[in-house]
Amino acid sequence: MCGIVGINGAPDVCFDLLAGLKRLEYRGYDSAGVATLFNKEFHRQRAEGKLINLERIVKEHPLPGIIGIGHTRWATHGGPTTSNAHPHQGQYVALVHNGIIENHRELRAGFDQTLFQSETDSEVVVHLLDAYIKKGYDHAAAIQATLPQLKGSYALAVLFKNAPDTLVGICRGSPLVIGHGKEGRLFLASDIFAFADYCESVTYLEEGDWTELKNGTVTIYSHGSTHPVTRPSLPISADIASQATKGLYRHFMLKEIMEQPEVLQNTLEKYAHSEAWLTKMPTNPWKKASGLSIVACGTSFYAGCVAKYWFEEIARLPVAVDIASEYRYRHPALPADSCALFISQSGETADTLAAARFTKQKKIYCASLVNVAESSLAREVDQVFQTYAGFEIGVASTKTFTTQLIVLAALTAEVALLRGEISAEERATLQKDLLMLPRLVEETLKIQGSLQRLAPQFERVKAALYLGRGALYPVALEGALKLKEISYIHAEGYAAGELKHGPIALIDDKIPVVVLAPHDVLFEKILSNVQEVLARKGQVILFTDNDGARALNTLAEGMQVCILPKVCSFLAPIVYTVPMQLLAYHVAAFKGTDIDQPRNLAKSVTVE
Numbered sequence: 001m002c003g004i005v006g007i008n009g010a011p012d013v014c015f016d017l018l019a020g021l022k023r024l025e026y027r028g029y030d031s032a033g034v035a036t037l038f039n040k041e042f043h044r045q046r047a048e049g050k051l052i053n054l055e056r057i058v059k060e061h062p063l064p065g066i067i068g069i070g071h072t073r074w075a076t077h078g079g080p081t082t083s084n085a086h087p088h089q090g091q092y093v094a095l096v097h098n099g100i101i102e103n104h105r106e107l108r109a110g111f112d113q114t115l116f117q118s119e120t121d122s123e124v125v126v127h128l129l130d131a132y133i134k135k136g137y138d139h140a141a142a143i144q145a146t147l148p149q150l151k152g153s154y155a156l157a158v159l160f161k162n163a164p165d166t167l168v169g170i171c172r173g174s175p176l177v178i179g180h181g182k183e184g185r186l187f188l189a190s191d192i193f194a195f196a197d198y199c200e201s202v203t204y205l206e207e208g209d210w211t212e213l214k215n216g217t218v219t220i221y222s223h224g225s226t227h228p229v230t231r232p233s234l235p236i237s238a239d240i241a242s243q244a245t246k247g248l249y250r251h252f253m254l255k256e257i258m259e260q261p262e263v264l265q266n267t268l269e270k271y272a273h274s275e276a277w278l279t280k281m282p283t284n285p286w287k288k289a290s291g292l293s294i295v296a297c298g299t300s301f302y303a304g305c306v307a308k309y310w311f312e313e314i315a316r317l318p319v320a321v322d323i324a325s326e327y328r329y330r331h332p333a334l335p336a337d338s339c340a341l342f343i344s345q346s347g348e349t350a351d352t353l354a355a356a357r358f359t360k361q362k363k364i365y366c367a368s369l370v371n372v373a374e375s376s377l378a379r380e381v382d383q384v385f386q387t388y389a390g391f392e393i394g395v396a397s398t399k400t401f402t403t404q405l406i407v408l409a410a411l412t413a414e415v416a417l418l419r420g421e422i423s424a425e426e427r428a429t430l431q432k433d434l435l436m437l438p439r440l441v442e443e444t445l446k447i448q449g450s451l452q453r454l455a456p457q458f459e460r461v462k463a464a465l466y467l468g469r470g471a472l473y474p475v476a477l478e479g480a481l482k483l484k485e486i487s488y489i490h491a492e493g494y495a496a497g498e499l500k501h502g503p504i505a506l507i508d509d510k511i512p513v514v515v516l517a518p519h520d521v522l523f524e525k526i527l528s529n530v531q532e533v534l535a536r537k538g539q540v541i542l543f544t545d546n547d548g549a550r551a552l553n554t555l556a557e558g559m560q561v562c563i564l565p566k567v568c569s570f571l572a573p574i575v576y577t578v579p580m581q582l583l584a585y586h587v588a589a590f591k592g593t594d595i596d597q598p599r600n601l602a603k604s605v606t607v608e
């Protein structure tokens with residue numbers, strides 16, 4: 001995923017572009033660039049690596065003009081070099097692009113190859129538009145002629161020399177929003193976050209829209225036409241702007257971990273507080289469904305894996321959980337009376353979105369669980385559940401995972417009731433448990449100091465194992481993912497009972513083995529697995545509650561025990577996630593890695 005921004009009407013536009021890019025840097029940080037149009041000439045600066053490199057250059061050599069575009073890149077086609085950095089420019093056109101032009105090779109073949117200065121898919125759009133302008137088309141006619149030739153997804157911000165007062169935005173398959181600023185300043189960006197504190201209102205472009213931002217006026221057209229359409233402008237809440245800063249924290253990730261009691265509470269208020277629990281839920285598809293397919297990527301996939309345990313045990317609904325990039329290609333058997341649920345923080349992950357479109361085509365009832373209410377995945381399904389986690393800027397997902405889990409837990413209870421698997425009283429008990437979560441998570445966060453003290457032990461560690469059983473197994477997978485992502489230590493999650501079938505060969509006196517062991521029905525089982533590790537001198541770090549700690553007896557001497565609050569087994573996955581996040585965070589902080597923007601990653605991956 002890349003971040004794009006465009007601004008029209010700002011004196012010193014290049015610095016405002018940099019400020020917008022700073023807010024979007026979480027979307028990609030392989031290279032960055034800005035371009036302005038002034039006196040019928042493009043002025044451009046680009047730099048490899050993080051935005052700070054570009055900022056240094058622009059500070060020394062500011063770009064003139066009041067209209068400009070900028071880009072922060074997560075490399076897909078072509079390496080993270082300066083020549084592949086956006087904006088790309090031709091004779092008459094300069095543009096920035098987020099998305100993929102799937103038929104770029106075919107289109108490229110139609111041009112004189114010496115025109116191309118980069119290996120990107122995006123540059124071909126420049127030359128297509130340029131070619132029409134050369135033929136005498138105006139910018140609108142060039143757009144109309146170009147768009148039908150493009151296959152794939154794109155959000156584009158474009159400058160045309162023959163329309164020097166106009167900033168053009170085009171979107172299909174990738175999001176683009178318009179910000180209405182003060183004194184006629186207009187903004188285009190991949191997300192509202194880029195301009196939230198400069199603008200009072202926002203307009204979300206719809207699929208296939210293109211727009212002209214000129215002299216303080218916005219005109220929107222649909223599907224390449226030149227007939228204006230109306231899209232609503234919505235006020236931007238002060239809360240969004242305040243989420244842009246780290247406050248007292250060193251990293252967004254830690255801030256977001258610590259925000260969990262509050263965002264869990266916000267999410268609960270929408271789902272579990274009122275009498276009318278999940279009232280908007282159409283009953284039929286869920287009540288009668290023969291099965292549920294859950295499809296997602298990364299952390300969201302692990303949330304789906306936890307939900308499988310819940311739905312099957314409590315609602316007796318058979319669930320298949322798929323990694324989105326595998327799902328379509330394995331030709332899944334989807335009974336006509338089944339439902340599908342797509343989980344995605346961003347709601348823009350290409351693999352998940354493609355999976356949802358594939359499922360819709362099969363006429364299966366599709367729901368999504370997203371954090372971004374205006375995302376494509378929210379717009380394209382039959383039913384949307386939202387998490388109220390607020391913006392998540394740290395690339396590693398934290399608060400969005402636990403809020404996903406809380407919605408999935410509430411949904412499980414509701415579906416179980418609908419299907420007659422639990423009584424109203426039983427559901428009320430689950431509701432009561434859910435409502436205790438913010439307090440339990442708050443208490444769990446107090447373990448931070450001991451995890452920070454534990455972190456130096458990981459200094460020379462090459463690999464770590466995470467073990468869990470039941471619904472704690474996906475939490476082990478998520479814990480291992482967190483450690484990998486931000487500390488670059490190889491880590492694997494296993495179902496503890498599976499250890500003896502192979503991974504036990506990895507155990508020696510150097511490998512930390514993180515064990516998630518609440519004192520529940522599986523406690524004795526996991527303890528046997530722990531003994532297998534201890535017998536081979538594995539370094540066990542065991543997370544349990546007071547009852548578990550007591551039950552360990554002398555075994556506790558051979559390991560490090562971290563005590564968490566007592567929680568019912570239904571909700572243990574949420575509470576036990578928190579120390580996994582904190583452990584990964586403090587190991588990474590100790591190692592000094594780039595926690596909020598780990599190498600090679602982007603916040604959401606909008607390419608397949």
Ligand code: AGP
Pocket residue numbers: 297298299300343344345346347348349352395396397398485602603604605
């Ligand atoms: C998690 O820490 C990662 N950032 C990643 O695995 C992420 O969960 C995955 O890319 C899916 O993103 P989504 O939830 O926005 O679809």
